[in-house]
Amino acid sequence: MKHILKILVNNHPGVMSHVSGLFTRRSYNIDSIAVGVTDNPEISSMVIVVKGDDSVVEQVKRQLLKLPDVIDVEDLAYHDCISRELVLVVVQCSDANRTEIISICEVFQARIADLTKTTFTIEFSGNTRQVNHFLEMMQKYGIEEIARTGQIALRYRS
């Protein structure tokens, strides 16, 4: 089961190691981690995606709350949050398949950020499933390089 943990922390150096250290100590594999400052410059938000059974993730949550620099921890279920991940991907292209790639990008609403004679650098954002799907589509043309940001997430407002 995947968990998306949204963790609010004091924005100062060392907090990242405190938080990620808790995961390594329990030999937890972090799927992705994304950090950014919030509207309050003293507070950062970390979004960590982990796989693990509910009771163990609950343990980690409680351990996180014991860290003095952690302000709040929210366990977001996949279905009740908007999540996004940004990917930059360099895809090989030839004269023959150039238009094909462009039309796939249109369908996905992906942006072509740069091009050379032999490559496209494409920018795409979506939830993890969409990003994976997009990358799968690009695979057959030959991917040279990928950079992914890791997920960020917000709870849906009702």
Place this chain on the structure above:
Amino acid sequence: MSKSEAKITGARLMVELLEEYGVDIVFGYPGGAILPFYDELYKSTKIKHILVRHEQGAIHMAEGYARSTGKLGVCIATSGPGATNLVTGLTDARLDSVPILAITGQVATNAIGTDAFQEADIYGITIPITKYNALIKSADDIARHFEEATLIALGGRPGPVLLDFPKDVQTELTNVRKSSKLKINPRHYQKPPIGGDLDAFAAALNKAKRPLLYVGGGAINANASKEIRELAEKGNIPVTTTLMGIGAFPGTHKLAVGMLGMHGTAYANKAVLECDYILNLGARFDDRVAKPGEFAENAVRAHIDIDTAEFNKRVSVDHIVHGDLKEVLKVLIPKVEKVDRSSWLEYLDTIRKNHPLEFDDSSDSIKPQAFLQKLFEKSKGKAIVSTDVGQHQMWAAQYYLFDEANKWLTSGGLGTMGYGLPAAIGAKFGNPNSTVICVSGDGSIQMNIQELATIAMYKKGVKILIFNNNFLGMVRQWQELFYEERFSESEWNYNPDFVKLGEAYSIKGMRVATKSEIDKAIEFFLEGDEARILEVMIPAEEKVFPMIPAGKSQKDMIEFSDAIRTGKK
């Protein structure tokens, strides 16, 4: 400029803050990066500095001081090797929830990260082993960090904190002497509101026919002994304690069934198997006590703790209350009914009679168990006892009974050999009028034996009992029982003459080897308020029983009688 605005150095401020917090004793060892602080300490009339022989000694002394007095323990070390020598003690304090403030020197801020002389990233190193730590980059931040760190060390579930001070921060001038806004959430130091349904809790307890209280170190930290006694007596509920909980309930009380777990009493472990309700008071279902899925499996399990992360961590429980144990018990006790549980208590008495703590005392050699029984009698159970780690630790836990909290100092969670001697010294500084005994083994004592010098220098009347079996006894025991007597590296072929070693530090000593000498030895040992070394030669093959093999449950307990039957004795 008004007086409060006058600038002082960071080091001066550090000393003033310690004084303000009522710290009157610190244990430490100087070095280059902490010299500005030591220079200010030199001028302080309120703080006594105890000079140790190794920084590990300093932090264990601070632990012994903290555990026996209930106050914050403070230790000081320089940067690099000084700071890394604190690592074992910090881990120890973390696992046993001891409030420690460690102050370390650091290379100057502009040298940090350059592999400068005596530089170690102690902040990074101690992240997983402190409750809180910080590298202080400006003298203006000192006041706030001090306040946060001490609040965190003592608040909630106590623990060690470390503050790292670069040398230039110690010499920098500041006029910020009071912390303005604290940056940490109050939940880290304020008592939490009681969370949980106490009525349901009490109802389940009242229904129980065979309830058991399972008391851990948290009960001592919460100062809840009085309430636990009230609860036990009102409900006629027997009490077992963990190694860390020893003393939280009087060991000689008729409701006491002794320690449970790996080397707990047979009657405590049987009580766990047969109870229908078990109430955990500030214990953590440690793996030396509880096997998940098998621990008290027929009982309703309930847990009161101040640390929510302990709930359902290893053993799942049916009822949970979050809060300060003392506060929770005050509310719970009036809801608990007076129930006649004499048949349960009688049953436990029978077990106690049929499965006592046993050893074979027929030979002429001294048995450590008999020796400790005698020591308990002669010291009237009044001493503060610290131990090292191994067989002697378990024998002491079994045979020296405590009626009060904060008198039993042992490294429970980490099992740190080398803890005993410095912890005893720290306790003696905190309790100058008490008899303080360190029970050690010939292996453990050599881990921090250099602190004999600290005893000699400050003329502290610490009593050091060394059970000498010329073996790493506990290792030997496991090898005998589980590794077909292959004594890989557990035999000592060489020990110093401990008595002569004591003499080198002007500490009087004695060595005994036969039963007939026990009385005389104990008399010599306890006499006056002078330090003593007593080396007691014991048989190498003596073992600690009962024993639950690692990873097994109460059902797999090996008793003395089983050991004789199977020829393992």
